[in-house]
Structures are given as structure tokens and as C-alpha cells.
Amino acid sequence: MKKLNSLFAGILVIILLLFIGVGQLERASGMAGADTLTIYNWGDYIDPALIKAFEKETGYKVNYETFDSNEAMFTKIQQGGTAYDITIPSEYMIQKMIKEEMLLPIDHSKLKGLENIDERFLNLDFDPSNQYSIPYFWGTLGIIYNDKFINEEEMQEWDDLWRPELKDNLMLIDGAREVIGLSLNSLGCSLNSKDNRELFEASEKLNSLTTNVKAIVADEIKMYMINEESAAAVSFSGEAAEMLDGNEHLHYVIPSQGSNLWFDNIVIPKTAKNVQGAYDFINFMLKPENAAQNAEYIGYSTPNKKAKVLLPEEISEDEQFYPSDETISRLEVYEDLGQEYLGIYNDLFLEFKMYRK
Template sequence: MRNDHLLVKLDKKKLPNLKYIGKEYLNESFDPHNAYSVPYFWGTLGIIYNDKYYRASDVDTWAKLWNPRFKNQIMFIDGAREFIGIGLSSLGYSLNSTNDKQVEQAYEKLKSLTPNAKAIVSDEIKMYMVNEESNLAVTYSGEAVDMLSKNKHLHYVIPEEGTNLWFDNIVIPKGAKNLKGAYAFINFMLRPENAAQNAEYVGYSTPDEGALKLLPKSVTGDKQFYPSKQQLAKMEVYKNLGPKWLERYNDLFLELKMYRN
């Protein structure tokens, strides 16, 4: 949207409550200096498992997903960047790699992971995991929150190699007819008491440091959804790789979805 000139450049003077957003959640590659966007929620890509069948130590790295015991058992989120990213991360490469050799290595390695795939889907993961028709999946933390609330045997793990760090952001589209109201709304949502109530209700992680002080320790102390700074340091935001590389990732992902050995 920014590249297509669809957004209003933010007047920071009208956003005094931006001061509550933690520095580690600002100035990301998709919007340097937060010229156009304000972080609203954030989260990660990780592994969800059922403790009736597995332990955290069985799935605490991406590399362990290749274990033959998981044959035809893992549900994967339907996304090229996510699936190719598993291969890249397991090899120690960046999620944003545009190195032909690295991407090809990831593709070749992922071929040997496909026998462990039960399905590559989207929203269906939630139903399958909650109903225990599947007991292992790769999905986003925001989806995991909902699943864990509906089945006490489910747990979420952030792989040790690192993972994707995602953000939900608030922006003002060009053509907005009530700019004053837009700024008032953003400030309202950034007020710690409102951000805390919102985070508790939705279940996603908040970047609002003022809200973190108001949330119960049972929420902010949950390392599944509020990982340590050491873990955050290993995470990457997806960069816009451009049409050439986006097509490459998509093509390889399509081949992997159809591949069987």
C-alpha cells in the first residue's frame, strides 16, 4: 500500500501515545521510521502440538519436523514464505534469502519433509487441532491462542532457530474523509488501558509497553506468546522481495505441494 501511494503519511505530533510502543517493534523494514503505520498487534510463526502425544522437546526446532515418526501427521499453514522459510531456517539461512543456492537447498531439503505433511491448509488447522483430528501443526501464534483456549492439551512452541515476526498495523488510507477522527482513534487504541483490554480480549501480543504493565503476569509471562528478547533477536519480518523472487518462492511452493516421493 505504501509503495502504491495508497496511504497518508503520519503526522507524529498528532500521535502522542506512540510513545508507549516498544522500540523493538518500531522502524521495521516494511515501514522505516513508521512513517505510515502504527503497530497494533504482533506475533510469530511456530509449532502447535498436543501433549497427549508429544512433548515440547519433540518440536522445539524446525529441524525436528523431519523426524520420521511424524509421517503424515503435520498440518502446515498454506503460505509460500512460511513453508520455504521452514527450509531456509532449518539450514541457518535468512527468511528473506534471495540467494539462488540457498533457496534451492531449502527446496531440496523440503522435498524430504513432504511425507510428514498431513495437509497444507489455512483455517482448517484450527478445527483439526481443537478436535484432535490432528495433533501437530505449523501455524501463527494468533491462531494458536484461540486453539489453546479451546483445548487444554494444546501448546505452542517457537523454534530455536528463529522464525517470522509478524505485525498487525493501523494505517490511514488516502481519501479518508475524517483525518481528525482517524488520529483520535489511533491514539485511543494506544492508550495503555485500552491496549491492555484489547490484548486480553483478542489474545494477540501487544507492542504497547504501557499495556504490558497493566496485563496480568499470567499473560505477559507466557513465553509462548511473549518470548524473550534473545528469542526476538532471532526473528525476521518478511521483506518485500519483489515480483521476481515472490514468483520463485510461489513456484517452488507449488512444486512442493504436488511433490511425493
């Protein structure tokens, strides 16, 4: 009997140890639920001090992971594995995630501070009534140029990227929608075109740009432009803001031929383990003082109208980064192209990359 009791005691100890071990594993991997908030975001897309302040204010432990493209984020969430409580996709990807039923509807009764958001950034086509997403940042795609190498009047439109003086002196953002889109806009076409003739013409024109392209890169553009290793580049407004801070000879232009107006919004994936924590984070970021701090740190434009008032005037009144309604009227938001045309855009972009070699 003593041996039997010892056996039972041993089994209980093993079960207890396994239970503790599983709990530790869950906490380490961001799956612990109520005590942990797991955030999946773009790299360098929140002030780290705000994460620490959120943890202190709420008692949550934040697990923070990053992605470098909407498509990578979509695939990882779709595959499962880590149960992310918060992620921050762009508008066309939110549209796709809604179609794929990957998101939880937002319970607006749990929100505090939605009234702080500028009405222009609510109820947009990709998410009517903000049923699934809450605005985080917005911005544009444009041209950064160095006035030591290029005069202002020579770099105002997409067509200027084809100037022979830019030979081997142009950097492009590594994105199919952005690069194919700028060529479409330069031809007077929509950057959401599904017209095969327009796409062919845009591809042909883009291939003629290869002699000017020095590199197709991502975050490295900031360092290269600040260090004056290239005369011009195509990138996003927030990245441009950081470059302009690092070099007084740099300028940002939104071409009048048209460009991308983008929105990144906070969503809650259906696989979330800590839904209450997700709402706590959204409400924390809706506070004007937190949104303003984040905008000043990151450089992108805040949709929070009360936060904008708190920003230094040299930021809030800069039309390069808070463009006028007239400028915005010429811009387009990316739409979900569907699998077929997304594949075509990616193929054309890959062809352009191969054409350079």
C-alpha cells in the same frame, strides 16, 4: 407556463431524489466520508466490543471488511473501488505500499498515546520514524504440538517436523513465505533469501516433508488442533494462544533455528475519505485499556507497554507469546522480496502443494 413550471418542478424532484439516493449508496458502501469509518482488517482481528465502544464514543458508523492475505489486501486497495480509511498490513507489505506511494504519511501531531508503545517496536527498518504506520500487534511463527502424541524433546526445532513418527499428522499454515521460510531456516538460511541455490535446496527438502503433511490450511488449524485431529501444526503465535486455551495438551515452540518475527501496523491509504476518523481510531486503539482488551481477546502480543501491564500475569509473563530478547535476536522480519523473488517463493510453494497430490 404552468406546464413548464410543472416540468421544472418535476426535474428538481428527480434531482433531489437522485442526490438522496447517491448519499444512501455512499453510506451503504462506506464512502460517506465524515460520518463513516471504513476499516479493512484481517478476519477476527479486533474485539467487536471495541468497535461498538468506538462508535459510541465518537459517533462514527464503522464499516468493517476483512481480508485473508496481505496480497489480497494490496490488490483490492490498488484497484480502488472502496475507499478504506484504515487497513492493517504486515511489515513487508507496508514496505511495498510505501514504495508504491499508496499510503498517507502519519501526522504525529495528531496522535495521542504513541508514547505508550514500547520503543522496541518503533522506528523499525520497514518504516523508519513510523512515518506511515502505527504498531498494532506483533508475534512469531512456531510449532504447536500435542503432548499426548509427541514428547517435548521431540518437537523443538523445524527439523523435528520431518520425523517419520509424524507421517500424515502435520498441518501447515497456507502461506508461501511461512512454509518456504521454515525450510530455509532449517538449513541455516535467511527466510528472506534471494540465493537461488539456497531456495532450490529448501524446496527439495520441503518436498520430502509431504508424507507428513496432513493438510495445508488457514484458520481451520485451530479447530483441528483443539479437537486433536493432528499431532502438530505450524502457525502464528496468536492462533497458538487460542489453541492452547482450548486444549491443555497443546504447547507452542519457537525453534532456535530461527523463525519469523512479524509486525502488523495501522496505516491510512491515500484513498481514505475520513482521515480525521482514521486518526480518531488510531488514538482510540493507543489507549492502554483498549489495547489490553484487544490483546486479551485476540491472543496476539501487544506492542503497547502500558497495556501489557494491564494484562493478567499468566499472559504478560508467558515467554511463548512475549519471548525474551535473546529469543527475539534469533528471529527475522519478512522483507519485501520484490516481484521477481516473490514470484519464485509462490512458485516453489505451489510446486510443494502439487507435489503432495
